[in-house]
Amino acid sequence: MGDNKNKLSRREFLTAAGIGAATCVASAAAISPLLKLTNKFSLEEFLQKNYRELTPEDKKRIFKRLEREISKKYGVKAKISDPPPLKGVKYAMVINVGRCIGCRKCVYACMKENNNSRSPQVQYIRVMRMEKGKIDLETAVHDYPESEAGQTDKYWYMPVQCHQCEDPPCVKVCPVSATWKEPDGIVVVDYNWCIGCRYCLAACPYYGRRFNWAEPQIPKNELNPDMAYLSNRPRYKGNAEKCTFCLQRTRNGRYTACVEACPTGARKFGNLLDAESEVRKIIDKERVFILKEELNTIPKMYYVFSKA
Amino acid sequence: MINLISKFTKVLINGNKYYILWVTFLLVLVLIGLHAYSRQLIYGLYTTGMGDEVSWGFYIANFAFLVGMAAAAVMIVIPVYIFKDKDVKKIVIFAELFAIAAVIMCLSFVLIDLGRIDRMWHLIPIIGIFHWPESMLTWDVIVLNGYLFINIFVCFYFLYKKYHNQEPKTWIYLSVVFLSIIWAPSIHTVTAFLFQGLGGRPFWHSPLIAPRFLSSAFSAGPAFILIVLILLDKFKAIHISEHTIKRIRQIVTICLLINIFFFFSEVFADLYMPTSHSINLAFLLGVKGKSILTPWIRLSVALSIIAAIMFLTPKLMKNNVFVVIACILTDIGIWLEKGLGFVIPGFIPTPLGDFVQYKPTFNEVLITISVWAGGLLLYTILVKIALPIINGEIRKE
Numbered sequence: 001m002g003d004n005k006n007k008l009s010r011r012e013f014l015t016a017a018g019i020g021a022a023t024c025v026a027s028a029a030a031i032s033p034l035l036k037l038t039n040k041f042s043l044e045e046f047l048q049k050n051y052r053e054l055t056p057e058d059k060k061r062i063f064k065r066l067e068r069e070i071s072k073k074y075g076v077k078a079k080i081s082d083p084p085p086l087k088g089v090k091y092a093m094v095i096n097v098g099r100c101i102g103c104r105k106c107v108y109a110c111m112k113e114n115n116n117s118r119s120p121q122v123q124y125i126r127v128m129r130m131e132k133g134k135i136d137l138e139t140a141v142h143d144y145p146e147s148e149a150g151q152t153d154k155y156w157y158m159p160v161q162c163h164q165c166e167d168p169p170c171v172k173v174c175p176v177s178a179t180w181k182e183p184d185g186i187v188v189v190d191y192n193w194c195i196g197c198r199y200c201l202a203a204c205p206y207y208g209r210r211f212n213w214a215e216p217q218i219p220k221n222e223l224n225p226d227m228a229y230l231s232n233r234p235r236y237k238g239n240a241e242k243c244t245f246c247l248q249r250t251r252n253g254r255y256t257a258c259v260e261a262c263p264t265g266a267r268k269f270g271n272l273l274d275a276e277s278e279v280r281k282i283i284d285k286e287r288v289f290i291l292k293e294e295l296n297t298i299p300k301m302y303y304v305f306s307k308a
Numbered sequence: 309m310i311n312l313i314s315k316f317t318k319v320l321i322n323g324n325k326y327y328i329l330w331v332t333f334l335l336v337l338v339l340i341g342l343h344a345y346s347r348q349l350i351y352g353l354y355t356t357g358m359g360d361e362v363s364w365g366f367y368i369a370n371f372a373f374l375v376g377m378a379a380a381a382v383m384i385v386i387p388v389y390i391f392k393d394k395d396v397k398k399i400v401i402f403a404e405l406f407a408i409a410a411v412i413m414c415l416s417f418v419l420i421d422l423g424r425i426d427r428m429w430h431l432i433p434i435i436g437i438f439h440w441p442e443s444m445l446t447w448d449v450i451v452l453n454g455y456l457f458i459n460i461f462v463c464f465y466f467l468y469k470k471y472h473n474q475e476p477k478t479w480i481y482l483s484v485v486f487l488s489i490i491w492a493p494s495i496h497t498v499t500a501f502l503f504q505g506l507g508g509r510p511f512w513h514s515p516l517i518a519p520r521f522l523s524s525a526f527s528a529g530p531a532f533i534l535i536v537l538i539l540l541d542k543f544k545a546i547h548i549s550e551h552t553i554k555r556i557r558q559i560v561t562i563c564l565l566i567n568i569f570f571f572f573s574e575v576f577a578d579l580y581m582p583t584s585h586s587i588n589l590a591f592l593l594g595v596k597g598k599s600i601l602t603p604w605i606r607l608s609v610a611l612s613i614i615a616a617i618m619f620l621t622p623k624l625m626k627n628n629v630f631v632v633i634a635c636i637l638t639d640i641g642i643w644l645e646k647g648l649g650f651v652i653p654g655f656i657p658t659p660l661g662d663f664v665q666y667k668p669t670f671n672e673v674l675i676t677i678s679v680w681a682g683g684l685l686l687y688t689i690l691v692k693i694a695l696p697i698i699n700g701e702i703r704k705e
Contacts (some may be wrong), residue, residue, distance in 0.1 A: 008314045016317045023335065030342040036350055048428060050437055120354065126660060132665065135659030138587060160660060169508060175445035176430040177437045193437075195430055196353075196423020199445055201363040205508025207660045211363060214354035237352040238423025292659075295507050 050177065051190040051230065063229065070227075070234060074218070078225040080233055083251035085184035090253075091245050092185075092272040092279045092300040094288065095159055098307045099266035102127050102149040104159030109261030110161075112171060114232040117216030117226050124243040125161040125258060126207065132156065151194065160266075160291065161258075162208030162243035163299030170200035170209060170242075178242070185272075185300055186245050188230040201240065205295050209242045232253035245269075272300060315702060316693055323692070326543075334685040341678015343669045353423055356672040361664035362655040363625050364421070364559060366676050369647035371417035373528070375499045376521060376646060378410035380457065380529015382492035385485060395551045401466055401698065402540075403533050404459050404488075405690040411456040411495075413683035418644035420675055444502040451495045458488045463694075464670075467560050470697050496521045503654065511588035511654040520570045521646070527563035528642040530556050536691075537629050546693055557631060561619040564638055568612055571645070591663065592653040599656060600665050605649045611641030 005030045008016065028194050048062060063080040095284040116122040128140040129148065140158070142232040149157075169186050181187050201209045214282065215237040227233040228248035235241050247257035250269070261268040270277035275284075278303070282288065288302040323331075338373035348355045358365045384403035387393040419425060430448060440446040462484050469476040499597035500518035507513055534556045541548040577597060578586040617636035624630040657663050660667065668676070696702040 003439075008318055012318060012321060015321050019321065027342060030339045031346045033343070033350055034345040049429075053437075128660060137659075138584070138657055140661055142660065142662065146560050154450070167508065172442050173444065173506075175443040175449070177439045177441050178430070192426070193430060194424065195427045197418075197421070197445065198363045199443070199502075201360065202654070203506050203508060205659045207360075207658055208660075210360050212352070213356075213359065214352045236424075238424075292508070297507075 012182055018114055021064050038228050048192050050193045059109045066233065074223045076220060076223050076225050080199055080227050081227055082229050085182045086251060090185040090272040091250060094268040094279050094282045094302045094304055096266045096304050096306050097156055098305045099264045100157040100159060101152060102129055105261045105263060106159060108260035109257040112222065113224055113233050113257035115218055117218065118214060119217040120214055125159050128158045128160060129155045130158055136166055160206060163206045163301040164245060166298035169203040169297060173199045173203040186247050188244055189241055191239050196238040205292050211240050212237050298302045319696055320692060327394045330690060334681045337681035338678050338685060341675050343370045344674035347671055355669060357666055357668045361497065361658045362652060362660055363665040364651055365666055366668040367417045367421040368671050369651040370676055371414050372499060372651060373643050374410050374414045376496055376525025377529045377532060378414060378491045379496040380525045381407035382489050383530050384533055385489055385528050387555055389485060393555060395549055396555055399537055400554060401463060401535060401694060404463050405694060406533060406687055407459045408463060409683045409687035412686060413453055413679055414452060416679045424456060444505055447498045448502060451498050454493050455491050458484060458491055462488060462687060467694055467697050493522060495524050508655045508659055510585035516570055516574055523563050523570055523641045524646050527560050527567055528639050531560045531638040535632055535635045538632055564612060564616050587657060588653045591656060597663065601649060601652055604644055608641045608644035608649055611637045615641060632688040
């Protein structure tokens with residue numbers, strides 16, 4: 001009993017098969033643009049582990065592969081290094097807003113040094129043009145024309161970038177630990193581990209994080225071949241990035257690009273743990289303030305109002 | 309097995325013309341969205357209206373709303389088992405089937421929002437790195453998948469037993485149902501915590517966010533289920549008693565009133581003595597500056613209030629047409645509020661005081677619609693299969 005009732009009739013079978021086949025064909029047609037992607041897939045890249053789980057041999061192999069990929073894409077022989085954090089060092093930066101003229105030389109020097117995408121443009125530093133008599137970000141302007149830089153009689157200028165917090169909200173919220181604080185206090189991102197959820201962008205109180213909304217574009221002749229894995233190597237579409245205090249330079253005893261580029265000497269950089277360092281002397285002697293101190297993320301970016 | 313498949317195939321391909329039209333319509337939307345998503349995969353999230361300033365958009369907005377819809381299935385379950393409301397019992401399965409579809413939509417919205425979906429395995433415990441308990445997103449992964457699993461189990465077990473002409477074993481069924489009652493508020497609470505834990509975003513950093521999430525969910529969810537039930541009853545697919553409708557209506561009304569109250573409480577706290585932290589809300593409401601979401605949120609408040617007045621008018625509630633209209637108003641009002649009206653203002657102004665407006669792109673809208681269509685298609689299929697089992701038309705011989 002019930003056999004006839006439950007068995008599909010010939011017509012029903014054909015209908016079901018027809019619907020199934022049509023759906024498959026239509027789905028294939030719908031996703032056909034994906035054919036463009038197939039040549040880019042690399043199993044080795046797909047299976048790559050988080051930076052902190054890599055052995056020295058893994059790193060060697062991966063860096064070689066990345067160097068190969070970069071030279072193929074940009075025609076430039078790049079060197080990917082992995083400078084370790086220095087012992088007894090915690091980096092900090094002091095910005096003298098009394099001296100900043102808002103010229104944004106730091107913004108572009110940073111972009112060049114760190115191989116940020118030029119199209120769409122990714123900038124780590126945002127210079128806020130503040131109204132006199134206020135520290136109010138809502139009335140500040142960051143996209144003022146170049147002609148309005150240097151008008152220190154009308155405005156004062158405050159550059160903002162990643163504050164390298166001691167208690168970074170971005171690190172806390174990352175679901176896959178693709179970002180962490182290094183022993184020298186620098187917050188870094190493993191660009192090959194980030195899944196692109198952008199929770200870190202939502203969590204950061206300083207607008208310190210950027211996301212690669214499209215495939216990053218850098219002109220071949222502008223590529224900085226001196227790269228580190230955790231900082232300025234070219235990034236990928238779909239992952240987060242940020243200022244790394246130019247660790248490819250600073251861990252080798254050099255200044256960050258923004259410090260070097262500043263024409264007025266408004267930026268100072270050094271070791272917070274060294275009582276003789278320039279930054280410590282300023283913090284000890286001058287009146288410094290911290291942006292949004294009430295959020296208690298303990299930034300290592302200090303601001304000071306000083307004409308000198 | 310083949311017998312079973314052919315039985316269900318028979319059920320699925322046979323339906324009246326509305327059913328065929330509805331399913332075809334949804335299927336077409338899904339395919340269009342699949343195409344749009346392929347474009348997003350190739351060109352990146354640049355194809356959306358999002359940017360570094362407003363870094364979450366339409367996807368996460370719909371995610372936040374749908375988590376609530378999924379959680380709300382439990383509001384139908386509670387009266388059955390806690391208040392021993394026998395009459396509502398038979399419709400529980402429709403709410404739980406919807407929870408399955410809603411959670412799958414939620415997970416889809418999170419996945420399509422990822423910049424690197426190919427690295428999704430990084431999020432799987434043991435194989436990847438699961439940043440638990442620090443990251444609230446990992447909590448969300450646990451509670452959403454857990455909730456999905458619980459609901460699949462409850463539905464499957466219930467239908468399996470019905471199919472075999474047996475009554476579900478009370479202790480198995482009940483213990484899982486109770487687990488789902490405890491579990492359901494957690495998915496919405498955790499999702500609210502995801503936002504309200506962020507100290508740098510004053511708009512979200514309010515202890516009232518989680519209660520507001522719950523109250524809005526517990527009105528929008530049951531309102532949706534009520535629409536489905538009244539429609540099923542109209543098409544004679546199942547009989548729903550007056551008592552059931554009244555019970556669900558009461559749940560919707562009370563939660564809607566609480567939700568409106570919470571909203572005004574938040575508005576008062578922010579705007580009576582405006583601080584610099586009030587700027588997001590002031591901008592949203594059009595009190596200071598004007599967001600493109602200002603008409604959006606005002607409409608949301610208006611719809612919620614109109615729906616509440618309708619629910620509180622006994623004369624109107626005698627007619628199911630008005631019940632459905634009030635439910636639709638509730639759902640739209642809360643979708644406006646809990647979707648874009650909640651997620652986007654958190655980003656405007658940015659932490660550096662930048663007022664950047666957000667509008668989803670056409671591609672983004674197509675993808676969003678297609679996730680909705682996919683979820684509704686799944687729900688339609690689940691209900692279509694469940695109905696003959698519940699009504700006893702399909703049985704194991």
